[in-house]
Amino acid sequence: MTPATVLDLPMSPQAALSRPRAFVELERVTHTYGRGERQVQALMETNLRIEEGDFIALVGPSGCGKSTILKLVTGLINASSGYVYVAGREVGAEPVRVGMAFQNPTLLPWLTLLENVMLPLKIVPPFRQEYRAKRKSEFRDRIEALLSQVGLAGFSNKYPWQLSGGMMQRASLCRALIHEPQLLMLDEPFGALDQFTREELWGVMQELWMTRKPTVLLVTHDLKEAAYLANRICVMQARPGRIIDDSAVPFPRPRTIVMSYYPDFTALTQRLREMIVHAQPAKEAAP
Amino acid sequence: MNQQLRRRMGSTALIIGFFVVWEVLCLGFGVRDIVLPRPSEIVITLVSRFPGIWPHAVQTIYTTLVGFALGILFGVLIGVLIGSSRLAYDVGYPLLVGFSSIPKVAVVPIFVLWFGAGTVPAVLTAMILCIFPIVVNVATGLATTEPELEDVMRALKASKLDILINVGLPRAMPYFFASLKVAVTQAFVGTVIAETVASNKGIGNLMMIASSSFDVPLVFAGLLILAVLGVGLYVLFSFIEVRVTGWARRNDEFAMG
Structure with a gap:
């Protein structure tokens, strides 16, 4: 663990070298989309450190670069400038298993639920080799177990279009988790669900995190969700996107939905809300 | 039901x-039957002269299927190339459109010049006639793959080949099968064109000889055979299509397995 004081030091190259790297580290990352006049600065000189096994939520107004951070950390896009490190290496080269769940379930319609969840095991080492060495039935049992953990027991042979949106999203979470990722990226995975399904899945997510301890980066619009799930909440500002607040969530685990109505919980979400609302004018000021 | x-x-x-x-x-x-024979006359001709017609029909089916198989092989390869690479798309598409605009009758003599009259030019003509729809459809299917589906794979650090096999090709299957239905009829057209121009076997050749001797019922018998063969292959591919791409129509029979 890095001493907290080091965090406040200015980033000189020497300091960056001498300091042990966090599991995920963004170092003065700037990212712009497009070119010329239509250029949009999504992220501006952003630093972020995530320790292994931590659960971070990114909140902020739309267009503040939350999803950009996720895409940078997974290597789906490359930073315009600055460095992204995962497990001490520049992103892309790291031997880290990554799981990702998106706002849409993005299940492959020609595969059954079982086959969809099986997909990462066909791709990601070391499971890839084991898959070829026909440990398929073992994998199948594992998938069935995970599916029943999220309430999808008995649906493994259904096709995605035969299921409701909530069920597809559950399956999508399973697909993000089946290969035991060390790093889990959640891009508003509960955003399109009704409130009750959402709250139920928060519980499932918390349980999964507590048993497996992956490092999680959750992007969300829902402040209650962030406060319920995360250990740390980073508040972002829009255009240019940057992190303006980074605070720990003190509530003990396992957290419950009832806790979310306690005064200190609502006080936290209230404070986050204020911060995001005040972060808005910057958006108007910079065209 | x-x-x-x-x-x-x-x-x-x-x-x-x-x-x-x-x-x-x-x-x-x-x-009069020299202008338009009645269906009953066509059937009678077909049955009574079947021993003479059959070898020609076999030749045409053989040629068409070989040309069609080659067309699928090269069509899918070129389609994958064009659909997954920007450069190949920019270079390949204009070439392909230009090539397919050439009347194929004009190409047959060139094939005859290269390979001699007979089966080979017919196979090649069938192939080039059916290749275009396959290439276009496979390329379209690959190029319109939802970026989100690719992101799922890329987040898993899948290679380009993995993405192609697990997402691109299955996604392109409905397009591919739609093109096969067009392509198989095109393959017949190609074969018959080549057989009429330069061959001594096949339904095309049979019809050429029959029409030059004003044996119109025999010409129509040949046409009938071609039509039946075409419908047969069409039905076959429709059958396979439902099995393979039922997901695209959210077919319940497909879901039953």
Whole structure:
């Protein structure tokens, strides 16, 4: 663990070298989309450190670069400038298993639920080799177990279009988790669900995190969700996107939905809300 | 189920009705068989001269299927290339459109020059006629793959080949099968063109000889055979299509396995 004081030091190259790297580290990352006049600065000189096994939520107004951070950390896009490190290496080269769940379930319609969840095991080492060495039935049992953990027991042979949106999203979470990722990226995975399904899945997510301890980066619009799930909440500002607040969530685990109505919980979400609302004018000021 | 049965019976009745009307009109207006033979005459010709027609039909089926198979092979390869690479798309597409705009009858003599008259030019003509729809459809299917589906794979650090096999190709399957239905009829056209121009075997050749001796019922018998063969292959590929791409139509039979 890095001493907290080091965090406040200015980033000189020497300091960056001498300091042990966090599991995920963004170092003065700037990212712009497009070119010329239509250029949009999504992220501006952003630093972020995530320790292994931590659960971070990114909140902020739309267009503040939350999803950009996720895409940078997974290597789906490359930073315009600055460095992204995962497990001490520049992103892309790291031997880290990554799981990702998106706002849409993005299940492959020609595969059954079982086959969809099986997909990462066909791709990601070391499971890839084991898959070829026909440990398929073992994998199948594992998938069935995970599916029943999220309430999808008995649906493994259904096709995605035969299921409701909530069920597809559950399956999508399973697909993000089946290969035991060390790093889990959640891009508003509960955003399109009704409130009750959402709250139920928060519980499932918390349980999964507590048993497996992956490092999680959750992007969300829902402040209650962030406060319920995360250990740390980073508040972002829009255009240019940057992190303006980074605070720990003190509530003990396992957290419950009832806790979310306690005064200190609502006080936290209230404070986050204020911060995001005040972060808005910057958006108007910079065209 | 009852409704489906009624629909099938209705369509069958209409198809039979078409031939009945043809028969009746020919009889009613006294059309001579040298102009337009009646369906019954065509069938009689077909049955009575079957031993003579059969080797030609076999030759045509053989040529078409070989050309079609080659067309699928190269069509899918070129389609994958064009659909997954920007450069190949920019270079390949204009070339392909230009090439397919050339009337294929004009190409047959060139093939004959290169390979001599016979089966090879017919196979090649069938191939180049059916390759275009396959390439275009496979390329379209790959190029329109949802970026989100690719992101799922890229987040898993999948290679380009992994993405192609697990996402691109299955996604392109409905497009591919749609193109096969067009392509298989095109392959027949290609074969028959080549057989009419330069061959001593095949339905195309048979029809050439029959029409030069004004044996019109035999010409129509040849046409009938071609039509039946075309419908047969079409049905075959429709059958495979439902099995493979039922997900795209959210077909419940497909979901039952």
